[in-house]
Amino acid sequence: MNNLLSSESLSKEAIEKILQKADSFLGYNGQDMKGKILANLFYEPSTRTRLSFETAMKRLGGEVISVTDMESTSITKGETLDDTAKVISQFADIVVIRHPESGSATRFADNSQVSVINAGDGAGQHPTQALLDLFTIQKEKGKIDGLKVVMTGDLKYGRCANSLAYLLTNYDVELVFVAPDQLKMKPELLKYLDEKGVKYSETDDFKEGIEGADVLYCTRIQKERFADSKDYEELADVYILTKQLVENNCPDATIMHPLPRVHEISHEIDDMPNAAYFRQVENGVAVRMAILTEYI
Amino acid sequence: MNNLLSSESLSKEAIEKILQKADSFLGYNGQDMKGKILANLFYEPSTRTRLSFETAMKRLGGEVISVTDMESTSITKGETLDDTAKVISQFADIVVIRHPESGSATRFADNSQVSVINAGDGAGQHPTQALLDLFTIQKEKGKIDGLKVVMTGDLKYGRCANSLAYLLTNYDVELVFVAPDQLKMKPELLKYLDEKGVKYSETDDFKEGIEGADVLYCTRIQKERFADSKDYEELADVYILTKQLVENNCPDATIMHPLPRVHEISHEIDDMPNAAYFRQVENGVAVRMAILTEYI
Amino acid sequence: MNNLLSSESLSKEAIEKILQKADSFLGYNGQDMKGKILANLFYEPSTRTRLSFETAMKRLGGEVISVTDMESTSITKGETLDDTAKVISQFADIVVIRHPESGSATRFADNSQVSVINAGDGAGQHPTQALLDLFTIQKEKGKIDGLKVVMTGDLKYGRCANSLAYLLTNYDVELVFVAPDQLKMKPELLKYLDEKGVKYSETDDFKEGIEGADVLYCTRIQKERFADSKDYEELADVYILTKQLVENNCPDATIMHPLPRVHEISHEIDDMPNAAYFRQVENGVAVRMAILTEYI
Numbered sequence: 001m002n003n004l005l006s007s008e009s010l011s012k013e014a015i016e017k018i019l020q021k022a023d024s025f026l027g028y029n030g031q032d033m034k035g036k037i038l039a040n041l042f043y044e045p046s047t048r049t050r051l052s053f054e055t056a057m058k059r060l061g062g063e064v065i066s067v068t069d070m071e072s073t074s075i076t077k078g079e080t081l082d083d084t085a086k087v088i089s090q091f092a093d094i095v096v097i098r099h100p101e102s103g104s105a106t107r108f109a110d111n112s113q114v115s116v117i118n119a120g121d122g123a124g125q126h127p128t129q130a131l132l133d134l135f136t137i138q139k140e141k142g143k144i145d146g147l148k149v150v151m152t153g154d155l156k157y158g159r160c161a162n163s164l165a166y167l168l169t170n171y172d173v174e175l176v177f178v179a180p181d182q183l184k185m186k187p188e189l190l191k192y193l194d195e196k197g198v199k200y201s202e203t204d205d206f207k208e209g210i211e212g213a214d215v216l217y218c219t220r221i222q223k224e225r226f227a228d229s230k231d232y233e234e235l236a237d238v239y240i241l242t243k244q245l246v247e248n249n250c251p252d253a254t255i256m257h258p259l260p261r262v263h264e265i266s267h268e269i270d271d272m273p274n275a276a277y278f279r280q281v282e283n284g285v286a287v288r289m290a291i292l293t294e295y296i
Numbered sequence: 297m298n299n300l301l302s303s304e305s306l307s308k309e310a311i312e313k314i315l316q317k318a319d320s321f322l323g324y325n326g327q328d329m330k331g332k333i334l335a336n337l338f339y340e341p342s343t344r345t346r347l348s349f350e351t352a353m354k355r356l357g358g359e360v361i362s363v364t365d366m367e368s369t370s371i372t373k374g375e376t377l378d379d380t381a382k383v384i385s386q387f388a389d390i391v392v393i394r395h396p397e398s399g400s401a402t403r404f405a406d407n408s409q410v411s412v413i414n415a416g417d418g419a420g421q422h423p424t425q426a427l428l429d430l431f432t433i434q435k436e437k438g439k440i441d442g443l444k445v446v447m448t449g450d451l452k453y454g455r456c457a458n459s460l461a462y463l464l465t466n467y468d469v470e471l472v473f474v475a476p477d478q479l480k481m482k483p484e485l486l487k488y489l490d491e492k493g494v495k496y497s498e499t500d501d502f503k504e505g506i507e508g509a510d511v512l513y514c515t516r517i518q519k520e521r522f523a524d525s526k527d528y529e530e531l532a533d534v535y536i537l538t539k540q541l542v543e544n545n546c547p548d549a550t551i552m553h554p555l556p557r558v559h560e561i562s563h564e565i566d567d568m569p570n571a572a573y574f575r576q577v578e579n580g581v582a583v584r585m586a587i588l589t590e591y592i
Numbered sequence: 593m594n595n596l597l598s599s600e601s602l603s604k605e606a607i608e609k610i611l612q613k614a615d616s617f618l619g620y621n622g623q624d625m626k627g628k629i630l631a632n633l634f635y636e637p638s639t640r641t642r643l644s645f646e647t648a649m650k651r652l653g654g655e656v657i658s659v660t661d662m663e664s665t666s667i668t669k670g671e672t673l674d675d676t677a678k679v680i681s682q683f684a685d686i687v688v689i690r691h692p693e694s695g696s697a698t699r700f701a702d703n704s705q706v707s708v709i710n711a712g713d714g715a716g717q718h719p720t721q722a723l724l725d726l727f728t729i730q731k732e733k734g735k736i737d738g739l740k741v742v743m744t745g746d747l748k749y750g751r752c753a754n755s756l757a758y759l760l761t762n763y764d765v766e767l768v769f770v771a772p773d774q775l776k777m778k779p780e781l782l783k784y785l786d787e788k789g790v791k792y793s794e795t796d797d798f799k800e801g802i803e804g805a806d807v808l809y810c811t812r813i814q815k816e817r818f819a820d821s822k823d824y825e826e827l828a829d830v831y832i833l834t835k836q837l838v839e840n841n842c843p844d845a846t847i848m849h850p851l852p853r854v855h856e857i858s859h860e861i862d863d864m865p866n867a868a869y870f871r872q873v874e875n876g877v878a879v880r881m882a883i884l885t886e887y888i
Contacts, residue, residue, distance in 0.1 A: 029331045035621045037650055038551040039643070048383060051335070051361050055387040058333055058359040065643050068365075070662075073639040079852035087640060087851060090873045091647040259383060260375035281386045284600040327625045344679060346632070347657050353681040354629055354655040364661075555679060556671035577682045578601040 007166035021290035033062030039092035056288035085111035130163035153219035175200040178209030303462035309481025317586035335388035352584035381407035426459035449515035471496040474505030599758035613882035625654025631684035648880035677703035722755035745811035767792035770801030
C-alpha cells in the first residue's frame with residue numbers, strides 16, 4: 001500500500017511529481033477515477049478539506065462516500081480504530097481520514113486494505129495542505145528555491161505551517177518564524193531544520209519579521225490557546241497584516257493563509273495582486289486530484 | 297453570472313422558459329450536466345428541498361457536493377459569508393444556498409465565482425418553490441390566466457405563498473388571501489399587487505375565502521407565531537380544509553401545499569383528484585432540472 | 593412493488609437467487625444501475641450499513657441520495673411517516689430505510705411509490721444482514737445444509753441473530769442458542785422453528801454451547817439491557833470467545849459477528865483462518881448489490 005501520512009515521508013522526487021501532476025489538473029475534468037470510490041472519514045468537522053477532496057474525486061469521474069460525524073458512530077460503541085479501518089477500507093479504493101489525535105492516520109493505515117491519505121491528524125500533520133501550499137508558492141513565484149518564506153501567527157499548534165516547513169526542507173529557502181513566545185515553532189522542527197541545514201530565524205516582532213518576505217504565510221492565533229484573554233487580545237491586535245504593512249515592508253510578498261481567515265489579514269488586502277489565499281483553494285483541488293491518482 | 301435570487305427579478309419570459317423546460321424534464325434522465333458539480337449549502341435543514349435539488353442534478357448526470365450543517369462549520373470560527381462564498385464557489389459549477397437570514401443569498405452571490413440559486417433565505421424568498429408551484433398550477437389547470445387563486449394560513453411569515461404571489465403578478469389572476477389578522481399578507485406585497493394592477497381581496501373567514509377557488513394554496517400556521525397558545529389552538533381548528541368544505545365550497549379547486557402538511561389538510565382529501573400536493577414534489581424535480589440547466 | 597421487509601417473507605427460491613447473484617457481484621464494477629437513484633433514509637445512525645448500501649449502488653454505476661439524520665428533519669415538524677414516504681419515494685428508484693420502530697419499514701412501503709428495503713427496523717428485522725450472513729456461511733463452508741450453527745450473546749434483542757435464524761429455517765441445519773436467561777431467543781422464534789421442524793437446543797453454558805460448532809455467530813451483550821451492572825459484568829466476562837476455546841471446543845468453526853465487536857471476540861482470533869467477521873463486510877456489499885438489482 002501507498003499511504004500519504006506525513007510531510008517528512010515525502011521524497012523530493014515524490015513532491016515534484018505531485019506538483020507537476022497538479023499543474024496538469026488545473027481546470028481539468030476527466031474520467032481517470034471512473035469506477036473508483038473514495039471514502040472520506042471525518043472524525044472532526046472540516047467542510048473545506050472534505051469538499052476539496054470530494055470535488056477532486058468527482059472531477060476525475062470517481063465516486064465518494066462520506067462520513068462527516070465519525071466521532072458519533074460505532075467508535076462510540078467501543079469499536080477500536082483498528083476494527084473500523086478493517087471494515088471501512090473494504091468499502092473504498094482509497095481512504096481520506098481526518099482525526100483529532102496525532103498518529104491515528106498511521107494506525108488506521110496499518111489496518112487498512114487500501115491506501116490512506118492523512119487529511120490532518122491532531123497537532124502535527126496535514127501533508128495535503130502542505131503540498132497545496134507548496135504548489136501555490138511555485139505557481140505564484142515561478143520557483144521555490146531562493147525564496148524567503150515568512151510564517152506568522154500560531155506556529156506551535158498550527159499544523160499547516162508545520163507541515164509546510166517540513167516540505168520546504170527539500171528546497172533552498174530561508175525561513176523566518178514570526179510568533180509570540182507562547183506560540184513559537186516546536187523545538188523538534190527547529191532541530192530538523194538544523195539537521196537539514198536549512199537557514200532560519202525567529203522573532204516575535206511582527207513588523208520586523210515580515211520585512212522583505214517573498215512569501216508570507218499567515219495563520220490564525222486562537223483565543224483558546226491563552227489562559228488570560230487579555231494576553232490574547234494584545235497579541236491578536238499586533239499580528240494583523242494591513243495593506244500599509246505589505247506596501248511598506250514586503251511589497252513583493254505572496255500572501256497566503258490556510259483559511260478560515262478571521263482578523264489576521266485585513267480585508268483591504270483581498271484585492272491586492274499579492275493576495276493568494278483564495279487562489280490556494282483552486283490549487284488545492286488540483287493538488288488533491290494529483291494525490292488521488294498517485295496514491296490510489 | 298446568472299443568479300436566481302428572488303421571484304420579482306424574474307421576467308415573464310424567463311418564467312415561461314423555465315416552465316416549458318420543466319415540462320420536457322418530467323420523467324427525463326440524461327447527461328446534460330455531465331462533468332458539472334452542484335454545491336448544496338444548507339445553513340438550516342431542509343431535507344425535502346435538498347433532496348429535490350440532488351435528484352434533479354443526478355437525473356441530469358451531474359454530481360453533487362452537500363453541506364447540511366453549514367451553521368456548525370467554519371462560519372462559527374468567525375469566517376464571513378463573503379469569504380465562505382469566495383472559497384466554496386470554487387468547488388462547484390453552481391451553488392444552491394439555504395440560509396435563515398434574508399438577503400444572505402444575494403450577499404453570497406456577490407462573492408461567488410459561479411451562479412447562485414436561492415433555496416430560501418429567511419422570511420421573504422423561495423423562488424424555486426414558487427416556480428414549481430406555478431408549474432403545478434399550469435399542469436393541473438392547463439392554464440394560469442383567468443384563475444382565482446386562494447391562499448390560506450400563515451401569509452405573513454410563509455415565504456412560499458409570498459414568493460408565489462409575486463410570480464403570479466405576471467399573469468391575469470384574481471388572488472384571495474385568507475388569513476387571521478396576525479398572519480395577513482405583508483403590506484409591501486399588497487402594494488406591489490396594486491402597482492401591478494392585480495385584483496385581490498382579503499378575509500379571515502376561511503369558509504367564505506375558499507368559495508369558488510380554482511386553486512387553493514394552503515399553508516401551515518405555526519404555533520411559534522403566537523404568544524398565547526389558546527389563540528393558536530382556536531385558529532388552527534378553523535383553518536382546516538376538510539373534504540366536505542372542498543365539495544361544498546370549491547369542488548373544482550386544485551389543492552396545493554408546500555409541505556410538510558400537519559393538520560391543515562384532512563387526510564381524507566388525499567385520495568381526491570383535487571389533491572395536487574404530492575404531485576408538486578415530482579413537478580419540483582422537473583422545475584429544478586430546468587433551473588439548473590438554465591442558470592449554470 | 594417488490595419490497596424486502598422481513599426474512600420470513602423470503603421464499604427459498606428468492607434467497608437462493610440472491611445468493612447466486614451475490615456470488616457473481618464479488619469484486620464486480622458495472623453500470624447495471626446507471627441512471628438509477630437509491631435514497632438512503634436513516635432514522636437512526638448506522639454508518640456501516642449506510643456505507644455498504646452506498647458502495648453497492650455506486651459499484652453498480654447508480655447514484656445515491658442520503659439522509660443520515662431523518663429523526664431531526666420534517667418528521668419533527670409533525671409530518672406523518674405516510675406523508676414522508678409519499679414525498680421521498682418520488683426522489684428515488686428504490687428506498688433503503690433504517691428506523692428504530694418495528695413495523696415502520698412496512699408502513700413506509702405501504703405509502704411508497706418505489707420498492708423499499710428494510711435495513712433494520714427496531715427489534716426484529718434486518719433481512720439484508722441475514723442474507724449477507726447466510727451468504728458468508730455458504731462461502732466459508734461451501735454449503736448450508738448439514739451444519740451446526742451456534743448463536744451466542746444477546747439473542748433476545750439482537751435482530752441480526754433473529755433474522756438469520758428465520759432464514760436458516762429454509763435449510764437442514766441444527767441450531768444452538770447460547771444465551772443467559774435474560775437474553776434468550778424470543779418464544780415466537782422458537783415456536784416458528786418448531787412449526788418448521790428445525791432442530792434446536794438452548795443453553796446458558798458458553799463452553800458447552802459452542803462445542804462442535806460448524807458456524808459460531810457471536811453477538812454483543814449490551815450493558816443497557818441490565819438493571820444491575822454487576823449482572824452485566826459477570827456475564828460479559830463469561831461470553832468471551834478466546835483462541836483457546838476455539839481450538840479446544842470448535843476448531844473447525846467459522847466465526848462470525850455482525851460488528852461492531854467489543855470484547856466478545858478476543859483480538860487474538862483475528863488472525864485465525866476461522867475468523868470470518870471482516871470477510872462478512874465484503875460479502876455484504878455483494879449481497880446488497882444483488883438485492884438492489886433484484887428489487888429495483
